[in-house]
Amino acid sequence: MFNRLASDLQTATKDNILNQRQALNQxxxxxxxxxxxxxxxxxxxxxxxxxxxQDAMMMxxxxxxxxxxxxxxxxxxxxxxxxxxxxxxxQKVRNIWHSWxxxxxxxxxxxxxxxxxxxxxxxEKKIFQYRMTEQLEKAxxxxxxxxxxxxxxxxxxxxxxxxxxxAMGISEGSVKTHYSRAVHSLRETLGEYQYEE
Amino acid sequence: MKNDNFDKQVNQALNDSxxxxxSDTTQRLFETRQSALAELDRRSWWQAPIIKPVGAVAxxxxxxxxxxxxxxxxxxxxxxxxxxxxxxxxxxxxxxMVEELEMIQWLLEKEDYAG
Numbered sequence: 001m002f003n004r005l006a007s008d009l010q011t012a013t014k015d016n017i018l019n020q021r022q023a024l025n026q027x028x029x030x031x032x033x034x035x036x037x038x039x040x041x042x043x044x045x046x047x048x049x050x051x052x053x054q055d056a057m058m059m060x061x062x063x064x065x066x067x068x069x070x071x072x073x074x075x076x077x078x079x080x081x082x083x084x085x086x087x088x089x090x091q092k093v094r095n096i097w098h099s100w101x102x103x104x105x106x107x108x109x110x111x112x113x114x115x116x117x118x119x120x121x122x123x124e125k126k127i128f129q130y131r132m133t134e135q136l137e138k139a140x141x142x143x144x145x146x147x148x149x150x151x152x153x154x155x156x157x158x159x160x161x162x163x164x165x166x167a168m169g170i171s172e173g174s175v176k177t178h179y180s181r182a183v184h185s186l187r188e189t190l191g192e193y194q195y196e197e
Numbered sequence: 198m199k200n201d202n203f204d205k206q207v208n209q210a211l212n213d214s215x216x217x218x219x220s221d222t223t224q225r226l227f228e229t230r231q232s233a234l235a236e237l238d239r240r241s242w243w244q245a246p247i248i249k250p251v252g253a254v255a256x257x258x259x260x261x262x263x264x265x266x267x268x269x270x271x272x273x274x275x276x277x278x279x280x281x282x283x284x285x286x287x288x289x290x291x292x293x294m295v296e297e298l299e300m301i302q303w304l305l306e307k308e309d310y311a312g
Contacts, residue, residue, distance in 0.1 A: 021237055028230045033215045036226060050225055057233035065237055133210040133217075155204055156211050187203060 020065060027072050028057060035080050038152050041140050042084045043091075052083040077157065077167040081149060088145060132190070139189040143182055150175055151182035 032053055039049035056079040064075045140148050146168070153164045154175070164179075165172045218226075 017237065021234055024237065025230065025234055028233065032226045032230055033218060033223070034211075036218070036222070037211065037215055046222065050222070050229065053226065054229045054233075057229055058236060061233045061236045130213075132206065133214045136207060136210045137214065152211075155207055183203075186207070190203075190207075 023069055024061065024065060024072075027069065027076075031073070031076055032057070034157065035076065038149065038156075039080060039084060041137055041152070042145060042148060043087055044141055048087055052080060052087065055083050056080045073157075074159070074163050074167050077153060077159070078169065081168050084145070084149065135190055136186070139186050142189075143185060144178075146170070146174075147178045147182035147185070150178035151186070154179050 035056060036049050036053045039052040040046060043049055043052070056076055059079050060072065060076050064072065067075065140151070143151070149168060150164060153159045153167055154161075159167060161172050161175050164175045168175070170178075
């Protein structure tokens with residue numbers, strides 16, 4: 001009897017893990033690219049962004065995989081936010097170190113070669129969209145970190161004020177302030193970029 | 198830029214940037230996801246979510262089994278007379294009093310039968 005109970009329990013556990021694996025796979029497939037872009041905009045570094053996403057995925061699996069699927073979104077973005085903040089802190093220390101030794105970073109010049117091949121029925125629109133993305137990315141990367149991440153979580157991820165506050169570990173009032181400042185600043189910067197259909 | 202148009206265009210631009218991710222980055226993200234999922238598989242069976250409630254019930258039962266005899270013993274201890282009471286009962290005077298009480302009871306019963 002005990003053996004049968006143990007076997008049933010083992011089967012139920014296996015089914016549970018399989019279901020959980022499938023759900024997590026779907027969740028990550030939806031979130032990984034967006035999280036990567038958020039981290040890349042924040043850090044400006046591809047490898048750092050990939051590391052941040054990897055850490056966030058691992059931590060979600062290790063610590064929060066038994067939570068409900070509805071909770072994963074806020075938890076995942078909270079981990080991503082914390083990793084970005086950690087990166088900023090490390091970067092601050094590195095910048096101080098660099099300022100002592102006077103080492104300047106080399107500017108990355110992006111020429112026409114970096115433009116992806118644009119194949120579309122409406123190349124004019126596609127080119128505009130590409131330029132818009134480029135400008136938006138530049139404008140976003142120039143925003144203070146909290147404004148930048150609040151804006152991305154609210155506008156792009158579609159999190160509400162409460163969820164954004166939870167993901168960023170700040171008050172709802174702060175979310176509203178950062179978001180409003182970010183929108184104002186981006187509108188000013190991107191004012192000229194609009195495509196009339 | 199108008200408000201609704203602004204949100205729409207920003208979303209569109211960001212979504213496009215995701216769609217345009219190079220194949221190497223996409224592949225790296227896919228591999229990252231697979232290794233995270235492998236971590237889930239590596240978790241041993243006793244770490245599975247279903248084990249938690251079962252374990253909690255088992256632990257509760259174990260605690261109950263350990264604690265309940267202790268409580269029973271404590272209840273039994275409550276039934277034992279206090280040492281002061283034993284001392285009182287053991288004194289000669291009180292034994293005489295008990296004997297007198299028995300005598301009074303006997304007399305009362307006798308009266309009941311008589312009358």
